[in-house]
Amino acid sequence: MKTSADGAALDGAPAVGVIGGGAFGRGLALAARRNSHRVRLYSRHPDGQALSPLTAPPAKRERATSKANEDPRATRRRPAGPPIEITSELGAVAEASLLFVAVPSRYFPDLARALEPYLDGRHLIVHVSRGLVGPELLTLTDVLREHTAARRLGALAGPLSATALAQGRPGGGVIGTLFPGVAAAVREALAGPSMRIYETDDLVGVQISSALVGVMTVVSAMLRERGLGPTAVALFCSRALAETTRITESRGGRAETTTGLAGAGDLFSAIGGDGRPEIALGEALGRGAPVDEAAAAAGAHVEGLELATLAAEYAASKGLSTPVATAIADMLAERTTLDETLTRLMAYPVGTE
Template identity: 30%
Template sequence: MSVSRRIAVVGAGAFGTALASVAAASGGDVVLIGRAADIVETMRLSRRHEKALPGIDLPHELTYSADIEAVREAGIVLFAMPSQAQREAARVLAPLLAPGTAVVICAKGIEKGTGRLLTDVLEEELPGREIAVLSGPGFAADIAKGLPTAMVIAARTIEIGAVLAQALSGPTFRLYPSTDRIGVQLGGALKNVLAIACGIIEGAQLGDSARAALISRGLAELSRFVEGHGGEGVTVMGLSGLGDLVLTGTSHQSRNLRFGIALGREGTAAGWSGDLVEGAFAASVASGVAAKKGIDMPITDAVARIIEGTLDVKTAIGQLMTRPITQE
């Protein structure tokens, strides 16, 4: 891992800006890199990103750039662009990243077309770099406002994870190091599917008891899925699984929850873009992979079919409630 402690955050959306803000406010040498030069200049002058984080002041210590060359001196680079843009970003930035640079994935998703984890994608495109992943329960606005937030950073070794956690944490933002990159990634991606299911429960007015049952049984199938991919099932009981699901499955700030509410209330996904709802894509991918691997995931299967329009909510609930009774 590079000895440089300079941090570059690539992607000036809400989450990237929030992460850059908290790292800079904690004394880090941080540059936030965005594609739109006008937005970057406005942030520099006003110390605000009104479109992404309205009303929130950014720290004086944070610097800004619209030039990707700004990543050259960084020892830690946060990839805060959407999950489906990570491969292309890696290809563009590869010539600028020194060997040993730590690249931290800050997106929750699975690559379209291949169904691969983002760590696999970036290790293919960025050989010789340390690929880590940051995930867990944290809304961008809460992080940027300095509200208490705890998340997980998973790396190849616990030593690397600890270095990254120390560099990126602050008084109100705490990162816990892990080595289970598979479990952390799948927890972050598939909790979005379960959050959609929570929304369906809410939209269909099926009650809080149904939501609680769904969360607990959903975590059980998520644990099976993680173990089926070589990860540690217990990881989903922590911040990157249960913690993240509680947040996105109960807060109306979550697009996945709101999408599910629309499905439960209207029975259709009309008016929503799948590109903006990571769980909509992840449901289909996870359901297909689970079928091939023989992993039992009834909730994920039901969500995928509801989104596809091949199953209605009432029938899905009936099927889930009449499954064979087995030991928990």
Template identity: 30%
Template sequence: MSSSSLQSHRIAVIGAGSWGTALGAWLANNGHTVRIWDVDQKVIEDINHHHQNSQFFPDIELPNGLQGCNTLESAIESCSAVVVAVPSRVFDLAMNSVSDHLHLMDSGTKPIIIWGTKGFDSETGDLLSEVTTRILKDRATTATIAGPSFAYEVIRGMPTGFHLASTNAEDIESIANMFRNTTSLVYTTDDIVGVQVGGATKNVIAIAAGIADGLGFGINTRALLITRGFAEMNRLNIALGGKTETLMGLSGMGDLFLTCSGDLSRNRRLGLGLGSGKQLDSILEEIGQEVEGLQSAREIYHVGKKLEVFMPMTERVYRILYEQLPPMQAAMELLAIGPSIPDRNQ
């Protein structure tokens, strides 16, 4: 692809939920022609007829450059890039659909496939980059974008920082340039593992932070939990081949801080509910949207176990969610573990 930072692209966004809509609006505001598609056609009608996604952003008028499509084919046709923003639970499905329609993309350039989804594959526990490579092989240039970025703030143009990760050194800057503008700082890295591990694991620690707050603990406890949570995120990161310096950046520490402290985080809100004694079903009903950390906790727990990574906080969150471990007992168990041998110095 060309490396001009001012180049305007034709981009398809798959998934018009909170993040897909924010990404679509952001890219359209950057001057790209953006077509968005979702399995839920109501949201597409909303976008086309009212220039709105009234479920998530009832007060935001979406840009004219963002157009809803009724079929995946019409969204992808002649595009040079596709951005996938579906929950990790259906990432494999969505990427397979993209793969089936790759031949419809602009034939003049190698397709660019970017994902904003965070998580691990729900069936295999693989990183989404592994899922993508398995499906697309070398037929596309791939990248992921992640960082401390609540869609609510991104769509309002509030200053936000991101990591864009790709192993394609030649195209990484031009892909990042699609997203860059005066309020969006996009830092590039080739550490695609580190960026994905940060984005997925922070959801689990955010649940833990919410639980601690819900139990009535204070800011000391939250700081303890964020720091110790980071240590176990990084142990998994290293075991999977990611770099600590990546995790120290926006997609790791940055996103961890955001989700552990911001009440816009569905994961944190789930934890708050559990800590204050509510039942899981009623919390999920109250939130009314998909809470990705619920699934991530299970996947990360299993990946950690397989790789023999010491992840006491993830294990407690998993047991609270799936084995009815009472939150206060989980807190007591974590305190009893204390500064144990594998992580004494972190």
């Protein structure tokens, strides 16, 4: 008999599996439980303190949350449901047909290989990670496809924050998938009066936009920390989005995805200050901290700063014009300083938009 970390029985397949015990994984698990699903969560550290609230019965836990930052509409929906089951076995979480993956992208290839023995055609796998892999800018669903037998894949992106998911505050996102069945399953698991999930078949576009917004968030925080005003930040973000569109189209995605929830929508949320770790990282970098130190200070795995470099190299190989990405890549590699970067970008010939 399989048992959970605290020894409780794990019999029968749960409806939803979540891989990753970080803030996002916990948020997804809570959101699914709010929709009355039986949820099993995989974590490499099943005894971690952050997970303990998940295993408590829902009513008790939610009473304990502060009223101040909770949406009243969400509070009214008090779903009953079993506590979230925590496991440290991938096989146990893969008993669910719908799996959410919320692990940092750098662990993705290893995770995919480790999951392989437990996956077949029945699985629906949706990830929420930001990241692209290698010089060809492979998406994380490409990685899953390469290493596992699962085909019904999706990427959930957009202005979704871990806190909003966990607390049921209004928010929304977009699920990129070729399979309408995957989108329907994600909606059933997460959507509700305070959570809108849009759908697109531009799986590539969603993942590229989402990954590059991660980089833009860091850089915009850096610029603000350096005392640059909203106009400079807006200039940077708009031009960087335009470059994202070029890269997206070159990889077979669509331009409108970049301007939708996964790109612009997500960026608005980040600039608006939704408290994501990339902001802290950018601020530390803006204060002049070395990259390693800044990442440590941000206190989270911030994915893909090296992505700026990958994107710039990819663009060069395809003959795309991406001056912002190239300048950022040089700065992150500490070939140029922030001030030099700014001067260089401002001196770049102005063209038509």
